[in-house]
Amino acid sequence: MLVKPAICYHQTAMSAGYVYDPIYLKHDTGQHVEVAARLVAIIAYLEKTGLTSQLTLIEPRPATVDEIALVHRRDYIKGIEEKAAGGGGWLDPDTVMSAGSYEAALYAAGGLIRAVEAIMGGEVSSAFALVRPPGHHATSRQAKGFCLFNNIAIAARYALDKYKLERILIIDFDVHHGNGTQEAFYDNPRVMYISTHQYPFYPGTGSLDETGGGAAKGTNINIPLPAGCGDAEYLKVFEQIIVPAARRFNPQLILVSAGYDNHWADPLAMMEVSVTGFGQMTEIIKGLADELCGGRLAITLEGGYNLDALAASVKATFDILLGNNASDPLGQSSRSFGTADIDRLIEAIKEIHKLP
Numbered sequence: 001m002l003v004k005p006a007i008c009y010h011q012t013a014m015s016a017g018y019v020y021d022p023i024y025l026k027h028d029t030g031q032h033v034e035v036a037a038r039l040v041a042i043i044a045y046l047e048k049t050g051l052t053s054q055l056t057l058i059e060p061r062p063a064t065v066d067e068i069a070l071v072h073r074r075d076y077i078k079g080i081e082e083k084a085a086g087g088g089g090w091l092d093p094d095t096v097m098s099a100g101s102y103e104a105a106l107y108a109a110g111g112l113i114r115a116v117e118a119i120m121g122g123e124v125s126s127a128f129a130l131v132r133p134p135g136h137h138a139t140s141r142q143a144k145g146f147c148l149f150n151n152i153a154i155a156a157r158y159a160l161d162k163y164k165l166e167r168i169l170i171i172d173f174d175v176h177h178g179n180g181t182q183e184a185f186y187d188n189p190r191v192m193y194i195s196t197h198q199y200p201f202y203p204g205t206g207s208l209d210e211t212g213g214g215a216a217k218g219t220n221i222n223i224p225l226p227a228g229c230g231d232a233e234y235l236k237v238f239e240q241i242i243v244p245a246a247r248r249f250n251p252q253l254i255l256v257s258a259g260y261d262n263h264w265a266d267p268l269a270m271m272e273v274s275v276t277g278f279g280q281m282t283e284i285i286k287g288l289a290d291e292l293c294g295g296r297l298a299i300t301l302e303g304g305y306n307l308d309a310l311a312a313s314v315k316a317t318f319d320i321l322l323g324n325n326a327s328d329p330l331g332q333s334s335r336s337f338g339t340a341d342i343d344r345l346i347e348a349i350k351e352i353h354k355l356p
Ligand SMILES: [Zn+2]
Pocket: 174, 175, 176, 259, 261, 302, 303, 304
């Protein structure tokens, strides 16, 4: 498993990488929805469909404790290490870990850091870190919602410091609000956090009026959607809120918390997005990265619990990164909730954030 050298003079505009390592399967959650089989299904599908041969494998490394501590308290990190050494156990009613979870979690954060390094070093223009445990619910001092360390927050803090960046945009389209990521950058004007999520719903945060504190006011944009939203509603908020907000912020790097638990077949939530919809969202995000920051786009896996929908949606995401046509083997939802009326919500968010 070779990784391309840091400087590659012959890369194409479409070069995309993926982070994966079997170490992520060592986070053993037992009887749970967030299981190792998720990544096994994704990798098997990418291999079966020939996608992996079009991608550059980026080998992960463990994040250092100092890197994890960019976001998390050191006593919390120590606690996770000690819990793993003791064989694991439950951390909250949803979140469980095993003996291998500490190491897997270090590699999950380190995997996304490596993706950022590969992008900033010019090895690839975009990359998707296929890692677990996921991260966006983890706060500075608390494991939550299947998450131990907040991979995307750690990678963003790392990128700010290492590459002296001034503006990073995080887009989080997981069906749940990324409370941990919001917390990490709530008062930091250098990171804009935009989240679409079912609301009201777990974890309870993510209302319209959480907009950032102090000098960071306006850099936290929540898009709390009613249950039943599908491709049309998501595309509307992407086009009418996320695109103008991203253009105004003008990021130097875009990071994405990609959760596929808003797929219609997902067992945890009540959204109606299709694989095609995820492809269209990725197309918009990739378009923003190409327009605003030289294509620099790093994606990390958060949720998604129907294995077929997850694997097909991740493949569609890669297809867009590569410039391929994406396909949708699952089609549209057969349920009909009717189109959710989100126009007033969009107007309210535009008003709050003074968007055109
Ligand atoms: Zn989720």
